Amino acid sequence: MSDADAGGDDGSAGQRADGGGLAGPRATLAKRADCVRSRMGEMARWKADAIVILSTLALVYVLFLVLSWGQGLDANGTANTLARLTFLAAAYALLVLALNLHWGYAGLFNIGVAGFMSVAVFTLAIVSGGEGVGFGLPIWAGMIAGMLAAAALGAIAALPALRLRADYFAIVTLGIAEIVRYLMKSQWVASHNLFGQRVGLQGSAPVQVPSAQEYVYKLFTVDGSPRADPTYIGTQFFVIGEWFGLERPTVMAWGYALFVILFVVFAYLLLSRIAYSPFGRILKAIREDEGAAQALGKPTSRIKIYSFVLGCALMGLAGMLWQASRFTVGADAFMPILTFYVFVALIVGGSGSNAGSIVGGIAFVGLLLQGPRMLQAVISKHTDVPDTNTIYEGVTAFASGEVMPFVGYAIGNIELLQRMFVGVVLIVLMLRRPDGILGHRKEIAAATDLSRPTEGRGSGSAAASGGGGDE
């Protein structure tokens, strides 16, 4: 269907080009120049985005190099830490990009991100899982099925709920995410006989989920485990790794991190296309004032559903690339806190900007998620902190001038404090910089440069010389 559409458009585009040719070479040239200009504009935009994304990544890498050094890690350990960081940052970036489509563009307050991830992950388990869990189909089939399942759940949520006010819609998404989580734990999906096979999620215990990671690892060694015989590709990379003192698992971890980055790049390109198109413009208009968009003849319900379903599919993809790489996954990996983290990352980066979403993902994972844990390791290595069991002990000692017991408590409970820290950061951001790192950027939703066209009408070009310059 959509292919046919594309074909039809190609046809008419061709016709138009012919018409231009008839009108004379000048028109064709102008059109060509216009084309080049818009291409260059696009390149400039990508370049600007790449610069800000890569510099954020570089800053976080430097921080982690320092922390790794402080921890006394060797080259392999450091590279491993960075691989883990890169992988998580990519997974978060993908999630934030999808959420940005919902919240940053269409203004759909989806607080059920975790639910859409989990549906995809468990669908993957059923379709591609091994003995007793799933049908053992190829992983790509499972991943496509997972994305479709997430999209379908999105559609089910969206159809009735998009008629609701934004806050009620949010409650619906949260409710769906929780329903999914409990359903995955229930006996109801624990085990069934389907098409002559026993499949199911085994109740509340974590279930073994096939992962794309395994397949990426198989590029390196014959059966995907680091000890097995390397493949041709594997041999090359392992040799390069050895020059830098990296062991095989580290090289393979980098391989998977880069694999996830490929999906981030794909999602970024896709969502940028949407952002800089009339479709994206209507999404923004819906976010700003849906009624006004309807008054201009825009079918807002349909557009909201499309964007919501697409975002949900991407969340499912992110969920499968991330959570499935854990070998076994339980329903409780998808607690509401996960959704909250993705929101924080979006707000850090700047809601409404795709580049900002990636920046937010990197900054969140680096500074708020992994950073504190690294810092904890460094501090425990270099100082002799006492074990403090309760915050009361820590605080009373602190009051009497002794710092170490308090530090000891903080170090011992870093996971807990980290959550509080994320909350505090969110509050400070809301007060001080609600637009996030990139939220202040003007990203104009149009497929072409909107400045006053220069060639053509006399009045236009006359005014352009004055108007174009000072803006």
Added chain:
Amino acid sequence: MSDAPPEAPSEGAASGAGGEKGAGGGDIPAPAGASARSVPEPEPPGWGDGEGDAILQIDGLRKTFGGITAVDDASFAVERGTITGLIGPNGAGKSTTFDLVTGFTRPDGGEVTFDGRPITGLAPHQIAQAGLVRTFQITREFPDMTVLENLMVGPKDQRGESLSRAILPGARQAVVAQERELVGRVWETLDTFEIDHLADEYARSLSGGQRKLLELARALLTEPELLLLDEPMAGVNPSLEEKLLDRIHELQAEGYSFLLVEHDMDLIMEHCDRVIVMHQGTVLAEGEPADIRNNEQVIEAYLGEDI
């Protein structure tokens, strides 16, 4: 790509006529210059009401909210090519009538016919696509979008409004080409409304009067047949008001029709071809300004001793 949403036709077959106009792709608005909209269709054939040239016909419209009957059996017509004023005291049901006509509220009874086509109960976007476009009493610009972006939302039947065309490589070129043509039209509109110096500003930073201009400009970019303006002059300073009225008269000369709610009686009497007076949800009187001015009932109900 099976999950790419298919290029769905507008929901509801009724909007077909409006939606399909642009689907052909051949009718991209003439580049710049020719901002005069497409010539309105000649007399709609088969108008049985004897009303001849009514573009909008309202029959027995009713709406109750709880115990209150906001619009009670209201019937009137707006003739093609006119500026028609809709007046009445507060609570007369003017704004509710606007909402009922434009699909923002569902009527409890009655019929709305636009351009010979029944539009009762259609969704707001379907009615707007049919060529009946409204503005709001309190302006509803898109605050966090620039003035240019606001206006670019206006033109209807844009190719890139379909998700598949916006993202698929083959179709993208045609989207970009159309965008480039729209930019020309949008700048022309900016010039006409003399808000071109605000092009790159966020709409939220505009003054109240500038927002009125922006909203009117945006509505006009949809190339409507009939514009429903809800208090377009409220909060607009006199010189700007003068300018807006001139613009409305120019547009009338180009073939647009207007229905406007306004409280400024002098303005209505001076600028409208016909006036409809509503009172307590019903139409009290309908006619030329001079007749209305002398209508006993109207004077009693609304105009009082001011006239």
